[in-house]
Amino acid sequence: MADTIKYRIERDSIGEKQVPEDAYYGVQSLRALENFPITGLRMHQDMIVSIVEIKKASAITNCEAGLISKKVTDAIVKACDEIVSGKLRDQFIVDQIQGGAGTSINMNANEVIANRAIELLGGKKGDYSIVNPNDHVNYGQSTNDVFPTCGKMTAYKLLIKLEVQLKRLHGALIEKAIEFDDVIKMGRTQLQDAVPIRLGQEFRAYSEAIKRDLTRMQRAKDEMKYVNLGGTAIGTGLNADEQYLQFVVQNLVKVSGLDLMQAFDLVDATQNLDGYVATSGIIKSCSVNLSKMANDLRLMSSGPRTGFGEINLPPKQNGSSIMPGKVNPVIPEVVNQVAFNAIGNDMTITMAAEAGQLELNAFEPIIFYKLFESIETTAYAVETLVDNCIVGITANREHCKALVDNSVGIITAICPYVGYAKAAEIAKKAINTGESVRKLIIEEGLLDEESLKIILDTMSMTEPGISGKDKLSDERMNGFAEDNTRTA
Template sequence: MNTRTESDSIGTLQVPADAYYGVQSLRARQNFPITGQRMHTRFIHSLAQIKKAAALTNLAAGKLDQRRCDAICRACDDVLADRLMDSFIVDPIQGGAGTSANMNANEVIANRAIELLGGTKGDYSVVHPNDHVNMAQSTNDVYPTAGKMTALALLPEVLGELDRLAATLRGKAREYDDVVKMGRTQLQDAVPIRLGQSFGAYASAVERAAARLRRAESELETINMAATAIGTAVNTTRYYREHIVPTLAEVSGLRLTQAEDLIDGTQNIDCFVAVSGALKACAVTLSKMANDLRLLSSGPCTGLGEISLPAKQNGSSIMPGKVNPVIPEVVTQVAFLIAGGDGTITMAAEAGQLELNAFEPVVFFTLFLELDSLREAVRTFTDNCVSGITANRERCRQLVEESVGIVTALCPAIGYQRAASLAKEALKVHQPVRKLAVEEHLLDEKSLEELLDPLSMTTPGD
């Protein structure tokens, strides 16, 4: 293999001659063989957008010449078009607070710009990764900004899926608003509820989760570009400080504002804790719903069996005909993943010291995994489960009639003590409450019919 010799402060290294990455990227790949994965594509795009915006701003500030600026911008466009993805070789979890990721971008963009200018890869006199591509920047403002931009790019997709799930649940609420089923507390019979009301409550919870995420999303729009190393803006011009964020907003299409306190914006990453917390709350809500659907569809012959979930695949390699609730199961597993990830992000945010948090790489790796996993879990939940749920109307009616829970409606008329005795007797002799109430002449038949109408129990009385 043909190689070229590159050097850094550690020493020299042989880099493949045709590689767009350089010595620092290669050294990082050797040092951090952690996940075996590439950095998230959207994160790489975010880095390229930052580099392009910085080049344009430095050009306008009179610090970067037109020729180099044009080449850097064209190289960034190549990254954004996914033409250079194989050149991003640094593992997403890395030491150095993201320096390796930033230098991977700097080296790839520099070498592509050199190539566009007719030079030879590795000849950094043409375009230098630090002096030109990283001009007026530091990993400590580039890296967290790229993390926020990536999360901002991924969140709308999650929110779109949540909105779609909520709409599907609202549709089920309307479809089954006439189906009365037995409500349960602590898994024991309580009082009747309409199946549509249950689905309506699920929709409300999902809508609330989405609203919580949207509030957390706004925290990500404040970035620390121009902070450079620790927030003091060393090595920047006034023009750059005033224009880099508006330029980046224009390049990326995102709503971005500069942090009022760049030192705080560099030290603290509590915004990621807020977003992860909102994702965890959402995941918990979805998992609770998924578990409810598993219970309501359990059986189908010996369980509750009040609803049926779409059959998606064989449920057993030994039991013919068995079908499992695989979609709710995967939603709950994603909830476990997100809850664990939230713990990781919380610990990483807390562990930062003094002027910089060194643990952003694991924060971003985890946060992007949370966002991607939640998006796909919600999508399959909507398409492969919720949209195809059917109500087993007769089974719902049967369980309501056989339950002693309806005796609650008699309390205002006959008192709690007599109602409790009636319930106890119904359980003992395995007879419906209605039948025993008629036999014991507790109330006239018309009153009993009105009081024990399951549908009337699902709405407030006068």
């Protein structure tokens, strides 16, 4: 027979409730579990660590201010250290999305820490006369300063992880830019032939976009570093001892190792959430850059026989259950999807931040849920993009060259010599007849073969200036200018 579950009775302002005897959570956590079966996902692991670090720093500060005994403080600190090390994580049972502005998560932490501290002091779980979730673990605090601080700490930690992956991506793109610097390919605008470009230039452009994202990540971390801990319910600091208010964030910095600062105006920091909107916007900008890059990789690798076929992506898995040999660009595809999600999350975060009233915004749970998801999944997407795609890309050099040589777009380089109208006439004729631009220019006597070879040097076309000007004699250049004037 299955073991019979034993219960203890706990009480809150709603009434009595049976709590499993072995549980470290208490009555308020259990009510939240029943009230909010929303995502099926429990508190983010980094958020558990963050809120426990807040409780540890608060206990230390309250003890230093003479507000909690050293005996109780030591038990709370040891309980916190155990949870940070990975223990009791299954006791954090509340859903990531919840009503109550985060009270359930705060109380879940208070109850688990209190009950473990009670055990450490030789008592039984639920005997809150020894260590009380509210009067000891939550002393000098409110959900309204603990939860926002916890959310910012978690976002800060996740941003650091994303930053690491973006730096790896930036480095990988630079390496490819160097490797492909001599690969001439056709540049395209609006998916139509434009003028030649080096494949290395395209990859360097991607690296510059990621470099800007890295700069913005620092701004995002700056947004998350200012916390309202010490402000208690509405930012006025009611029930927070002055010594606690002065030193709690300093102690939190020591406990967490994060570069945190207490907000200058705690009322502002409690009621206004524009920092999350700004941070989400930075993630959105990064997502746009990543998704655009993924689009380009899919296009350039399309084929292998009937598409652009300019680059090869590393084959990672079968692309079809019915078409043998088909291989799809699955890594860029997953990057696209993560980007779509982060962009959508940004709208949710924006609306939730706007929806606050007066001294508090009750919708931080959904903000944190979506913000953490955006940051974390973007980091994972960048990681797989680097490891399973970028580093293994190869170029189809001869095919790229053939596309350029057969393109009408190279005629742009002769505009300074024959004029736009004549060049356009040649381009139209080339398109209609299928003849090469080079052949038609020679046939019509617009340029001699030696000059044309210099002017239509594709490498020189990928650099600033008039192609061939520095290699043609002044006499020949003057002749072209006179002919161009007469044509005009």
